[in-house]
Every structure is written in C-alpha cells, then in structure tokens.
Amino acid sequence: MGSRQFGRAVAFCGIMLLSPAMAQLGHRPGISTSTLEVKDLTGLSIKVPRVRIPHTTDRNLAGGSAYLQWRDPWLGYQLGKDLTQREFQLRDGVFGRAVSNFSGKLPDGRTPTIVANDQVSCGGCHNIPYRDAGGGVNFAKSGGLGRNTPHFFGGGLVEMIGWQVRLQLLAQMDANRDGWVSKAEMNGATLAVAPAPGAPPIVYGRNADEDGDGRPDLNAIFSVWYVDGEGKLLRAARSLSDASVAGFNFFTTIFGWGEPGGGLNPTNRAFYWNPIHAHTGMQANDPTSLADPENDGLTGVSNAGAQQVWTHKPMDYGLETNSVGISIDDPDRDGAICEITEGDLDMAEWYMLNAPRPGLGRQTAETARGQARLGDFGCLSCHVPNWRIQPRNHAPADYTQAYPGDRRFFDFDVVWNASTERMEGRLVRLHHYENGNEIPNYGGFLVTGIYSDFKHHDMGPEFQQVLYDGSVQKLWRTAPLWGVGSGLPWGHAGQDMTLDGVIRRHGGEAEASREAYVGASEADRRAVVAYLESLQLYMTDQVPADIDGDGEISEHFMVAGRDTGVERLNAEWLFATPLLIEGPAVGGDGSVVRSSAGTNIAEAYGQHLPYLRDRDEDGFPDVADEAPESRGFLDGVRNAPAFYYADLNGDGVVDALDLLVFREYYLTTP
Ligand code: HEC
Numbered sequence: 001m002g003s004r005q006f007g008r009a010v011a012f013c014g015i016m017l018l019s020p021a022m023a024q025l026g027h028r029p030g031i032s033t034s035t036l037e038v039k040d041l042t043g044l045s046i047k048v049p050r051v052r053i054p055h056t057t058d059r060n061l062a063g064g065s066a067y068l069q070w071r072d073p074w075l076g077y078q079l080g081k082d083l084t085q086r087e088f089q090l091r092d093g094v095f096g097r098a099v100s101n102f103s104g105k106l107p108d109g110r111t112p113t114i115v116a117n118d119q120v121s122c123g124g125c126h127n128i129p130y131r132d133a134g135g136g137v138n139f140a141k142s143g144g145l146g147r148n149t150p151h152f153f154g155g156g157l158v159e160m161i162g163w164q165v166r167l168q169l170l171a172q173m174d175a176n177r178d179g180w181v182s183k184a185e186m187n188g189a190t191l192a193v194a195p196a197p198g199a200p201p202i203v204y205g206r207n208a209d210e211d212g213d214g215r216p217d218l219n220a221i222f223s224v225w226y227v228d229g230e231g232k233l234l235r236a237a238r239s240l241s242d243a244s245v246a247g248f249n250f251f252t253t254i255f256g257w258g259e260p261g262g263g264l265n266p267t268n269r270a271f272y273w274n275p276i277h278a279h280t281g282m283q284a285n286d287p288t289s290l291a292d293p294e295n296d297g298l299t300g301v302s303n304a305g306a307q308q309v310w311t312h313k314p315m316d317y318g319l320e321t322n323s324v325g326i327s328i329d330d331p332d333r334d335g336a337i338c339e340i341t342e343g344d345l346d347m348a349e350w351y352m353l354n355a356p357r358p359g360l361g362r363q364t365a366e367t368a369r370g371q372a373r374l375g376d377f378g379c380l381s382c383h384v385p386n387w388r389i390q391p392r393n394h395a396p397a398d399y400t401q402a403y404p405g406d407r408r409f410f411d412f413d414v415v416w417n418a419s420t421e422r423m424e425g426r427l428v429r430l431h432h433y434e435n436g437n438e439i440p441n442y443g444g445f446l447v448t449g450i451y452s453d454f455k456h457h458d459m460g461p462e463f464q465q466v467l468y469d470g471s472v473q474k475l476w477r478t479a480p481l482w483g484v485g486s487g488l489p490w491g492h493a494g495q496d497m498t499l500d501g502v503i504r505r506h507g508g509e510a511e512a513s514r515e516a517y518v519g520a521s522e523a524d525r526r527a528v529v530a531y532l533e534s535l536q537l538y539m540t541d542q543v544p545a546d547i548d549g550d551g552e553i554s555e556h557f558m559v560a561g562r563d564t565g566v567e568r569l570n571a572e573w574l575f576a577t578p579l580l581i582e583g584p585a586v587g588g589d590g591s592v593v594r595s596s597a598g599t600n601i602a603e604a605y606g607q608h609l610p611y612l613r614d615r616d617e618d619g620f621p622d623v624a625d626e627a628p629e630s631r632g633f634l635d636g637v638r639n640a641p642a643f644y645y646a647d648l649n650g651d652g653v654v655d656a657l658d659l660l661v662f663r664e665y666y667l668t669t670p
Pocket residue numbers: 084118119121122123124125126139141147148149150151152155254255256257258264268271272273275276279
C-alpha cells in the first residue's frame with residue numbers, strides 16, 4: 001500500500017473534517033477578518049453548523065424544542081427555516097445505502113412516482129424567491145411532464161383551514177359526538193362550510209355513500225379511513241362494506257396539487273419529514289407522529305398544536321435505541337442514525353406554521369377591475385378569496401367546537417405603499433409574554449386573498465395528466481392564487497408560461513368560467529391578469545418592514561447598538577439575544593461595506609445552551625451523544641460502514657477493516 005496512499009486518503013478525510021471545508025454548503029459564519037471560517041459579510045448564509053435539536057415538552061430545558069418555541073420563538077423560527085435551507089451532507093445521512101432512486105407507487109402498484117434522493121435541501125426546489133418558502137421548478141414526479149413546485153408561504157394558515165373544515169364537517173356528521181361517523185349517522189345530508197362570515201357555503205359532499213363505491217361521498221381532499229364499532233382504526237379495511245366496519249373517520253389532506261388518491265400531505269410536520277426522506281434520504285424518528293394510544297387513527301399533537309394522523313408515518317420507528325435513548329434503527333442503513341429528530345420536526349414545523357403569507361402588490365383602477373371580473377367570471381366559486389380562522393373556543397360544548405385559534409405567533413402583512421412606491425411589511429405580533437413564556441394569543445384571523453376552496457375538481461381534458469403508468473389523473477386541488485403573480489411557470493405540471501395560458505387551460509367543472517373569461521373583452525382579460533400579477537411573493541427578510549411597531553420603517557434600524565440598515569424582518573434581530581453585527585468592514589476588494597456577519601453567533605443562536613451544546617461538533621448535541629467528546633464521522637460513536645471509505649489498509653477490498661483503520665486514525669487525531 002502504501003502508507004503514502006493511506007496518508008493521502010486520511011489527509012483527505014482530515015481536510016473534510018477539520019478545516020473550513022467542513023462547513024456545510026450555505027453555512028458561512030465568518031466575519032471580515034476570519035481566516036479559519038468561511039465568510040459571508042451579507043450575513044444571509046446559515047450561521048450555525050447542523051446540530052440535531054432534541055425534542056422536549058418542558059420549556060425550562062434550555063435549547064430543547066419546547067424552550068425554542070416558547071422562550072425564544074424567533075430563534076426557533078430561524079432554526080426551523082435553516083432546516084429548509086441547509087444543504088445536508090453525508091455526515092447528516094443524506095441519501096441511503098440502498099440508493100433507491102425511486103419511491104412511491106402509481107396506481108399500477110409498481111411504477112415509481114418520483115426520482116428519490118435527488119436533492120440535498122428543500123431549497124433546491126422551493127427556490128423562488130431564494131432562501132424562502134418559494135416555488136417554481138419542475139422535477140420528475142408522477143408523469144413525464146413533471147410536477148411544478150408550489151410555494152408554501154402562509155402554510156400555517158392552510159393547515160389551520162384544513163383542521164377547521166374537518167371539525168365543521170364532523171359537527172354536521174357525528175351526531176352523538178363520539179369522534180367518528182357511524183353508518184347510522186350517515187343521513188344523506190349535504191355537507192357545507194361557510195369559509196368566512198357572509199360568504200356562500202362550500203359544499204364538500206354528502207353524508208352518505210350514494211354512488212355505492214364503499215367510500216363516503218366526501219371530496220377527494222379528505223383521506224378517509226374505516227373504524228369498528230368503538231371507533232377504532234381498522235387498518236386493512238378499504239370500504240364501508242368490509243367486514244367489521246361500523247363507520248369511518250377522516251382528515252383533510254390539504255397540501256399538494258393532487259394525487260391519484262387525493263391530497264399529498266395533511267400537515268406541515270408531515271410536509272417536512274416526507275420530502276426530507278423522499279428527496280434527501282433522511283429518515284425522521286418522530287414519536288409525535290407515530291403514537292396512537294387510542295388506536296383511533298389520530299396520532300400525536302405536536303408542540304405547536306397540530307394533530308397528526310396515522311395515514312402519514314415517518315420511517316424511523318425507533319425500535320432500537322442506544323444508551324442516550326435515540327433511535328439506532330438507521331432504516332436506510334447508511335450508517336447515520338436519527339437523521340431527523342422529533343425536535344428538528346418541532347422546529348421545521350414551527351417555521352412552516354409561521355411562514356409569512358404572500359403580499360399584495362400595487363393596486364390600480366385596472367387591478368380593481370380585474371378583481372371584480374374574477375367574481376363576474378365565476379372564478380370565485382372555486383378560488384374562494386377569504387377564510388376566517390375561528391378564535392380559540394375556551395368553553396367548547398363538544399370536540400367539534402374546540403377550535404384551537406390561530407396558533408401562529410406573528411403575522412406579516414406585506415402590501416404596496418403608494419407613497420414610497422415599494423412593497424412594505426408590517427410585523428403584527430400574535431403572542432404575549434406571560435410567566436416567562438411567549439404565548440400565542442390563539443385569536444381569530446381573517447385570511448384574505450388566499451383564493452381556494454380547498455377542494456379537488458375535475459378540470460377537464462387540458463388539465464388531465466397521463467402519469468408514467470398510463471393512469472389518467474383528472475382531479476386537482478383548486479390552486480390557492482395568493483402569490484400567483486410571482487410564479488412562473490403555472491399549473492401542476494408547469495405547462496404554462498403565462499397566466500392567460502393557465503386560465504385558458506381550465507375546463508371541466510370550470511368550463512363556464514373559462515368561457516366567460518375567453519369571451520370577455522381583451523381589456524377585461526388584461527385586468528384579470530393584472531390583478532393576479534399583483535398577488536406577490538417577496539424575500540421575507542429583505543422587504544423593508546416595520547418590525548418594532550412604531551409605525552415607521554427606519555433607514556437606520558439599530559440592533560444592539562449597531563446600524564443594520566433598512567428595518568426588515570430578520571428573525572435574528574428578534575432573538576432573546578439579538579445578533580450583533582460586525583458593522584463597517586473592509587471587503588475582499590477593499591470596498592468598505594456594512595458587514596452583517598454576526599460577532600456573537602454562539603450566544604445569539606444558543607450554541608452553549610445545555611440542550612444544543614455539541615462539543616465534539618458531530619451534529620449530535622451532548623445530551624443525545626453517547627460519546628459527547630469524541631467526534632465520529634456520522635454519529636459520534638458508530639462510524640459509517642466501510643463502503644464510504646477508500647481501501648485504507650491496501651488489501652484490495654473496501655471493507656470493515658478499512659473502517660477500523662479509519663477509526664483509529666480519526667479517534668486519535670485531534
Ligand atoms: C425535488 C423538488 C422538491 C424538494 C426537494 C422539496 N419539494 Fe416541496 N414540493 C415540490 C413539489 C413538486 C410539490 C408539489 C407536489 C405535488 O403536489 O405533486 C411540493 C409541495 C410542497 C408543499 C405543499 C405546498 C402546497 O401548496 O400544497 C410543501 C409545504 C412543501 N413542498 C414543503 C417542502 C419541504 C419542507 C421540503 C424539504 C424538507 C420540500 N418541500 C422539498 C418539490 C420539492
């Protein structure tokens with residue numbers, strides 16, 4: 001062998017692990033004078049290395065997920081956002097040993113739905129705008145045309161609408177209030193929900209199985225499951241007429257354009273662990289989503305208050321745990337354990353729940369005309385503009401009245417300011433300080449301009465999609481139109497490069513509406529498009545904004561005594577310990593710039609808090625590390641299987657013996 005060869009291989013590993021190149025992509029904490037750390041004087045890159053966040057429910061455990069949500073909610077928000085932007089790497093467990101390349105199944109039961117293991121970050125697809133919950137690229141999913149990535153601005157409001165609709169339907173269906181609908185309770189009534197006061201009710205189906213297909217006649221957005229006479233889940237049952245089935249239960253699977261079987265994911269939490277598994281090959285161990293002690297199909301309720309459901313279970317079951325209680329199942333057998341923790345999901349969900357909603361651009365006489373035409377053309381029968389989130393009901397008569405209220409901790413209102421001629425934001429706090437905690441107000445909220453009835457519709461031949469297996473998908477969720485003005489391309493398969501084009505593609509249930517649009521004057525059609533173009537996304541931390549509630553947007557917003565420039569919604573300014581920026585500095589070419597790199601990152605980001613501290617920097621916080629002071633490549637103790645490494649001992653094969661050589665080197669080299 002070579003010791004020469006060995007030396008090179010190890011040096012390569014050494015460089016990877018110990019020098020600046022260790023930094024994860026997008027992780028650039030350095031200030032202007034840094035020589036060891038990768039820098040970003042704009043301050044926009046991720047500032048802390050990845051540390052798995054421990055799940056806690058005790059808010060006093062500093063650095064745990066409950067603490068981050070209730071004591072330092074902006075830090076929790078930022079860490080959650082980082083989880084959607086970070087480009088994960090091998091040591092985090094990206095991809096898997098059996099790199100499947102494919103996952104999910106189309107109706108033929110065999111043809112895979114997607115190319116799996118295709119991205120190392122949510123931001124790889126959710127990219128317009130960059131560094132936010134944006135959308136805008138197609139990838140290989142479902143059929144040859146691919147699937148268009150939607151934005152998830154305002155995702156918390158969507159989730160809350162889904163839960164509220166479920167309660168409101170159960171109030172009409174579950175007469176004896178035992179939590180499920182028995183066959184005897186299926187009385188044929190038409191089921192409808194008024195989205196906002198004074199708005200026409202939306203019909204979601206009938207409390208019956210009139211078409212005799214074994215499934216209650218509910219819109220496809222609802223995932224239905226079947227239960228026995230006690231309301232207990234019958235996992236194998238697929239129809240009301242199956243043996244032992246006494247009734248059913250259901251959930252609003254509100255996210256996604258539409259699948260052959262309905263919606264894609266029911267909650268924000270599921271819409272983190274599912275794609276991070278499907279695209280990035282990282283499996284979550286999440287007792288919150290797994291536990292169903294009552295066996296009624298409703299699993300845990302997250303720290304942020306979102307009910308999870310049995311139809312969507314993450315892959316790492318935690319069957320085997322190590323001495324510090326973390327799962328060592330490693331379902332994809334890549335050597336990295338507990339790739340996504342329950343606490344990571346708490347934070348990702350916290351960010352997604354609070355992700356700001358889209359903004360409203362410049363309004364003119366033309367946009368006003370366009371907005372009015374949406375009503376005239378019948379667009380609003382599906383693109384329902386406003387939804388009311390009910391305030392928390394503190395004395396509910398029964399579970400169907402137990403509205404949780406708006407669970408977000410802030411709202412961000414972004415509109416065009418005619419006098420300054422720019423988009424401007426206003427931070428509205430929806431939480432208050434009480435006994436040391438930041439408590440959401442759980443009030444009501446009128447969601448305006450979301451433009452969806454959250455139903456699936458048959459949209460006619462032009463919107464039909466022939467899937468890889470030859471199935472034809474006809475039903476699509478009414479695309480919420482908020483943010484649609486920023487969204488080229490349009491449609492579930494990104495087929496249209498213009499708004500006019502995607503409107504003309506409507507048919508089926510929208511045929512009359514399409515005809516009204518096509519038959520209208522050109523001025524009216526332009527007005528509709530002009531209005532839709534004013535429904536905009538924006539960079540959440542760049543748009544000028546009033547975040548201190550003084551009614552103004554400062555040009556020199558002071559944080560910890562430093563001028564940070566134009567006031568804007570940078571979560572770091574609102575941390576329990578705000579980020580202190582470097583300030584005036586000399587850039588690489590000698591320019592003098594305001595450096596927004598942080599000088600107190602460890603303190604601001606709580607890196608020393610007991611539950612976040614990671615002394616050996618292996619991505620496992622000390623509290624969840626069997627060997628907190630000796631860094632392992634993947635998990636702090638168990639190193640990756642040998643297939644990751646070179647033929648270190650030169651015996652001609654890459655095997656476990658190489659791993660021993662690697663370990664010996666690694667554990668004895670500082
Ligand atoms: C490979 C590209 C890709 C990656 C990576 C990706 N997504 Fe998506 N995302 C999509 C597409 C495409 C859809 C629509 C899927 C459909 O309905 O068929 C989507 C839908 C969503 C939605 C639902 C939006 C809505 O309006 O219903 C959310 C939320 C979401 N993604 C969050 C995430 C998060 C969080 C991650 C990272 C853990 C992620 N996505 C990673 C492409 C991607």
